[in-house]
Structure formats: C-alpha cells, structure tokens
Amino acid sequence: MTNNFKVELGQGGFGAVYKGKLPDNRPVDVKILKASKRNGEDFMNEVSSITKTSHVNVVTFLGFSFEGRKKALIYELMSNGSLDKLIYNKGPGTVPSLSWEILYQISKGIARGLEYLHRGCSTRILHFDIKPHNILLDENFCPKISDFGMARLWPKKESNILMSGPRGTMGYVAPELWNKNFGRVSHKSDVYSYGMMLLEMVGGRKNLRADASHTSEIYFPYWVYSRLDLGGYLRPGEVIASEEDEIAKRMTVVGLWCIQTFPNDRPTMSRVIEMLECNMNSLEIPPKPVLSSPTGSVPKSPAS
Structure with missing residues (x-):
C-alpha cells in the first residue's frame, strides 16, 4: 500500500505517517504506530473512538492493519499536512504563513469538530490531545481533528470522567488533568487545549520554548x-490591516476565555x-x- 514506505509525510511521538494508495487508487495516509508501553491502549482508543465519528472536521478513518506487534491506521490523505507546520514562524525560507482569514476559518472548523465530539456523537468523545500537530488540513485547508490515541468515550449521562493519570501534551494540558483541586475532568479539558x-x-x-532565555520565559498567555x-x-x-487585526483580537479573546484556570469558567465549544x-x-x-503548566516555574506577571 505504501510502496515499501517510500514517501514519509511526517513523524510524531506515535510513529510515522506514510503516503499510500488503496487498490482503487485512492490516496491515503498510513500511520504506523511506534511500539510503546501504551501502544495497545493507543491503538484500541483510536479505533474505538474514530469509528464512532462522521464529521467534516474529523479525519475520515478508512481501516487498520494489525499483524503481531505491528499496527497501522489508514486515513484519508490530507494533502496540506498538519497545522503546526504552517503556523509557527521559523524564519525566512520556510513555508509561507497562512492568511488571517484562513486561520480564522481553521479555528472555526476545529471548534465545530470538537463541538461534534462533545455533543454530536452517539457516545461523546473527549480527545485529550488537541494541539496543532493533531490538526490535519486538506487541499482546501479544511481542518480535521486527528490522532485519537488518548481519547476517552464519555457516557452522556455523566458530566465528569474518572482518569487513571494525566493525558495530553505538555503546554496544552488543562490544570485539572494534573491537579484535581482545580476541578473535575470533563469536556472543558479539551476546551483548554483548544x-x-x-x-x-x-x-x-x-507556548513553550525550550530555547527561551531566562529573561524571556514569561508565561505565554501572560504575554x-x-x-x-x-x-x-x-x-x-x-503590520496587519484593520480587518485582520479584528480577527486576531477576536481569536485572542476567545483563546483566553478557553484557558481559564477553573473548568466552570471556560465556555463550551458551542459558545466558542x-x-x-x-x-x-x-x-x-x-x-x-x-x-502556568505543571512543569514550568511559577509565572511572573508582565509588570514584574
């Protein structure tokens, strides 16, 4: 299917993604899961979660391959790759930045996808790893939520969910996932990551910079x-036009509401x-x- 893994599309903590082709010549993404202590759980989480979804802003799952310890997931091909490759300023000679209008449409698409996972599925799904790396873009830059390896199914009659341990990626993990004193884990944990x-x-x-100097290590949301x-x-x-500035400020205000420390202070995705x-x-x-994040130092205010 991948022509002996000829074309690699990306690498992540889960493993690698390769370009493939089905017998009917349909192009696909083939995600080969890296062996890990959580590998079996990640695989089952992804398959059990994604097979319950059908939404324009959630990546389409086409099948899987399971042979011994080798596990692969097959998805629709997303020709523009993951969002992280297009939003971080990395200097001259890199991929051109997306326009503010496209960023705005992407932000709304991701929000609609999350609203669907939280409210639209027959069984609600908490993703627990929303970040730019897990947002894929098709040829029209339509965003699709991917990578359900940390997801949990969430019975509708329950407003909170019990967790055996923290989930997610540092920098995007809601406070209640690492300290229960901040509140109970729920769909609002995904809102924080978003x-x-x-x-x-x-x-x-x-939002986290490993190469930051001591003087610039201000908590990103403070900045x-x-x-x-x-x-x-x-x-x-x-310097941006007034219409673009309005989009940027609107996205900023919404983002700051979503990362409120206590879950009850955050909006639902419908409100977002x-x-x-x-x-x-x-x-x-x-x-x-x-x-700030659990591993970061105590943040200083911008005035200090």
Missing part, C-alpha cells in the same frame, strides 16, 4: 494578555463558535490567566 492552540495560531509561536491589553499586535514586527462569529465589540475581555 484555547492554548488558538493563542499559538495568533502568536505564530509555541498574549499584555499585548491585547496594550492594544499591540500579537505578532511583533508584523458563537464568540468566534460575533462582533468583537460584544466580547468581554476575560480575566488574566493565573497559572
């Missing part, structure tokens, strides 16, 4: 909040969609975020 991703889309950078408060551009050195589509003047500025 909000952090939205801020990255606006800022054009990762975003201070720029918004001062009326500055979210991407220093980039409403906020993204309303006029900026009708959006209330959220309170400043109050804490």
Whole structure:
C-alpha cells in the first residue's frame, strides 16, 4: 500500500505517517504506530473512538492493519499536512504563513469538530490531545481533528470522567488533568487545549520554548494578555490591516476565555463558535490567566 514506505509525510511521538494508495487508487495516509508501553491502549482508543465519528472536521478513518506487534491506521490523505507546520514562524525560507482569514476559518472548523465530539456523537468523545500537530488540513485547508490515541468515550449521562493519570501534551494540558483541586475532568479539558492552540495560531509561536532565555520565559498567555491589553499586535514586527487585526483580537479573546484556570469558567465549544462569529465589540475581555503548566516555574506577571 505504501510502496515499501517510500514517501514519509511526517513523524510524531506515535510513529510515522506514510503516503499510500488503496487498490482503487485512492490516496491515503498510513500511520504506523511506534511500539510503546501504551501502544495497545493507543491503538484500541483510536479505533474505538474514530469509528464512532462522521464529521467534516474529523479525519475520515478508512481501516487498520494489525499483524503481531505491528499496527497501522489508514486515513484519508490530507494533502496540506498538519497545522503546526504552517503556523509557527521559523524564519525566512520556510513555508509561507497562512492568511488571517484562513486561520480564522481553521479555528472555526476545529471548534465545530470538537463541538461534534462533545455533543454530536452517539457516545461523546473527549480527545485529550488537541494541539496543532493533531490538526490535519486538506487541499482546501479544511481542518480535521486527528490522532485519537488518548481519547476517552464519555457516557452522556455523566458530566465528569474518572482518569487513571494525566493525558495530553505538555503546554496544552488543562490544570485539572494534573491537579484535581482545580476541578473535575470533563469536556472543558479539551476546551483548554483548544484555547492554548488558538493563542499559538495568533502568536505564530509555541507556548513553550525550550530555547527561551531566562529573561524571556514569561508565561505565554501572560504575554498574549499584555499585548491585547496594550492594544499591540500579537505578532511583533508584523503590520496587519484593520480587518485582520479584528480577527486576531477576536481569536485572542476567545483563546483566553478557553484557558481559564477553573473548568466552570471556560465556555463550551458551542459558545466558542458563537464568540468566534460575533462582533468583537460584544466580547468581554476575560480575566488574566493565573497559572502556568505543571512543569514550568511559577509565572511572573508582565509588570514584574
């Protein structure tokens, strides 16, 4: 199917993705899962979750291959790859940045996909690993949520879910996933991850920087909040038109609401969609975020 793994499309913590072709010549993505302690659970999570979905903003699952310890998942081909390759500013000579209008449409598409997982499926699904790397883009830049290896099925009659341990990727993990004192785990945990991703889309950078100097290690949402408060551009050195600035600020405000520390203070994904589509003047500025990721140092305020 992959012509002996000839064309590699990407690498991740799960393994590698290769370009393949079905017998009817349909192009596909073939994800080969890397052996790990969680490999069996990841495989079963992905298959059991994704087979319950059907939405324009969730990647289409076509099948799987299971042979001994070798496991592969087959999806529709997403020709524009993952979102992370297009939103982080990496200097000259890299992939051109997406326009603000496309970023805005992508943000709404992801929100609709998450709303569907939380409310539209016969069994609700919590993704637990929403981040730019797990958002795939088709030839028209339509976003599709992928990688359900950490997902959990969520019975509709239950508002919260019991967890055996933290899930997700550092920088996107909601506070309640690593400390139960912040609240119970629920669909609002995905809302937090979505909000952090939205801020990255606006800022054009990762919220955690391994190469950051001590003086620049300010908690990313603090930096975003201070720029918004001062009326500055979210991407220093980039001058944008007033219509684009309005989109950027709207996405920023929504993102900051989504990453509120306590789950009850975050909007649902249905409300997120409403906020993204309303006029900026009708959006209330959220309170400043109050804490950083579990492994980070205690954040300093922008004024300190």
